[in-house]
Amino acid sequence: MKYGAHCYLFTMRWADDQIGLLDTFKALGLHVCEIAVGDDVHLTPRRTRERAEALGITLVISPGGAWPAECDLSADDPADRARGLAWHKRQIDLAAELGAVAYSGALYGHPGTVKRRRPPPDELAWTAEGLHALAEYGARYGITTVIEPMSHFRTHLINTATQAMRLLRLADHPNLRVLLDTYHLITEVRDYAAEIYQTGERLWGLHACENDRGVPGGGLVPWPTLFAALRQIAFDGYVLFESYNSRIGDWAFQRGMFHDPCPDGETFVKKALAFVRAGLEDKAGLEDKAGLEDKAGLEDKT
Numbered sequence: 001m002k003y004g005a006h007c008y009l010f011t012m013r014w015a016d017d018q019i020g021l022l023d024t025f026k027a028l029g030l031h032v033c034e035i036a037v038g039d040d041v042h043l044t045p046r047r048t049r050e051r052a053e054a055l056g057i058t059l060v061i062s063p064g065g066a067w068p069a070e071c072d073l074s075a076d077d078p079a080d081r082a083r084g085l086a087w088h089k090r091q092i093d094l095a096a097e098l099g100a101v102a103y104s105g106a107l108y109g110h111p112g113t114v115k116r117r118r119p120p121p122d123e124l125a126w127t128a129e130g131l132h133a134l135a136e137y138g139a140r141y142g143i144t145t146v147i148e149p150m151s152h153f154r155t156h157l158i159n160t161a162t163q164a165m166r167l168l169r170l171a172d173h174p175n176l177r178v179l180l181d182t183y184h185l186i187t188e189v190r191d192y193a194a195e196i197y198q199t200g201e202r203l204w205g206l207h208a209c210e211n212d213r214g215v216p217g218g219g220l221v222p223w224p225t226l227f228a229a230l231r232q233i234a235f236d237g238y239v240l241f242e243s244y245n246s247r248i249g250d251w252a253f254q255r256g257m258f259h260d261p262c263p264d265g266e267t268f269v270k271k272a273l274a275f276v277r278a279g280l281e282d283k284a285g286l287e288d289k290a291g292l293e294d295k296a297g298l299e300d301k302t
Contacts, residue, residue, distance in 0.1 A: 001235075001280060002058065003273060004032025006207075006242040009265035012251040013065065016044050019051050028269045032058045034240050035098070037091055038065020045097035052099065059100040060238070063091055067110065073130035074109040074123060074157055084110075085130050089137050096141040102204065102238075103138060104146035104179050107131065108167060109157045111150060119156070127157065128170035135173035146204045148179045151187045159188045161198035168202060177204030181242070182221045186211040192222050196229035205238030206230075208276055213243045214261040215268050217275040227279035239280070241272040 005025065011018050014035045025033050033052065052059050070080045071087035088107060095103050105111075108127050135145040147167065149158045158164050164178045178199045182192075184207075189195055196203065210219035217223060243262040246252035252261070262268050 001277075002031050002238045003277070004030050004034060004058070004060070004238060004240045005265075005269050005272075006034040006062075006064075006240060007036060008064065008244050008255075009241065009262055009268055010245060012245070012248055012254075014041055014043060014048075016047055019048055022048075022051050022055055022057050024266065025057055026055045028266060029273060030269065031056070032060060032238055032240060034060045034062055034104075034242070035100075036064025037061045037094055038063055038067050040066040045094060049097070049099040059095075059098050060102045060104060060240070061091065061095050061098065061100045062103070062105040063088075063107070064105070069110055069113060072110040072113060073107065073134070074113075074127040076120070076123075078126075081126060081130055085133055088134050092134070092138050092141060092143055095138075095143050100143060102144040102146050102177075104205070105148050106150050106155055106158070107134065107145065107147055109155050111154045114152070114154070114156045116156070124157075124167060124170060128167055128172075131167065131171040131176065132173045135171065135175040139173075139175040144177055144204060145173075145175050146177045146179050148181055148207070149184060149188070150181070151184045153187070154184070160185075161189075161195040165198055165202065176202070178202050179205045179207060179238075181207035181209075182216070182226070183207065183209050183211060183213050183242075186220055192226045193229035193232075196226065196233060196235075200233055203233070203235060203237060205240060207242045208239055208272060209241060209243050210261075212259065212261055213257060215271045215275070216241075217271075223275075223279055230280060235280075239276055241269055241276075243268060 010021050071084040073084045075081050138145045149164050152159050168176050208216050244252045244255045245262050246260045247263045
């Protein structure tokens with residue numbers, strides 16, 4: 001298993017002066033750093049790459065920064081689809097410079113674009129065409145192209161693993177994989193195990209956080225079911241902890257988070273890592289802990 005975290009747990013924007021965070025990742029026992037990229041992210045790729053390689057940290061990038069709305073592989077206008085492909089190719093170029101292993105996100109559309117209409121009959125087909133071209137481009141550099149289903153509040157295209165796998169079949173490229181996000185799934189599915197089984201060997205990774213984007217555990221996500229399904233398929237991919245640090249100025253508010261899910265990145269990672277590792281690698285330990293918590297809850301009521 002490869003455990004990592006999103007840079008947004010610690011910073012609102014990656015830059016050369018944030019490279020020291022890689023040392024923090026290493027000290028926390030993480031093996032992967034997900035860096036958000038976009039038109040507002042400016043860095044010297046070589047510097048981040050060299051420090052990551054020195055520490056043995058694997059890099060992954062995702063389009064969390066400024067991303068023009070017209071750059072959309074699913075757009076009705078073919079010109080916007082072409083702009084989208086060109087924009088994503090530039091991010092893959094950056095990934096190659098960074099030595100990143102994957103480019104991951106809602107690459108099929110544009111987060112925040114939700115078209116409340118009956119989908120045109122060819123919408124998924126033209127999206128798949130662009131996704132195939134992007135996956136082929138990434139393959140040249142050895143960079144895996146990973147799509148992430150998001151909730152219907154963020155996209156109308158791909159909300160579930162079933163939809164993601166349908167798009168992958170249409171795109172028909174071996175360089176395509178799926179990342180499932182426990183936060184986004186909470187409004188979309190009732191059976192987390194079925195989502196895992198749907199993706200099977202195409203499941204590249206997991207964004208692990210609670211239904212409120214807080215530390216995994218104690219919320220609505222059915223973790224025992226999720227962990228059991230991941231063990232069943234012998235999952236050995238990437239588990240990345242994701243949220244927004246809610247104590248950095250107005251950062252969380254800008255990202256649409258109006259509560260306090262992550263007051264401290266290091267504490268978030270320590271708790272998340274202990275919980276998820278117990279669930280995936282120490283089933284008995286997680287069940288014992290759950291049993292003790294249930295017992296304590298009963299005693300509190302008596």
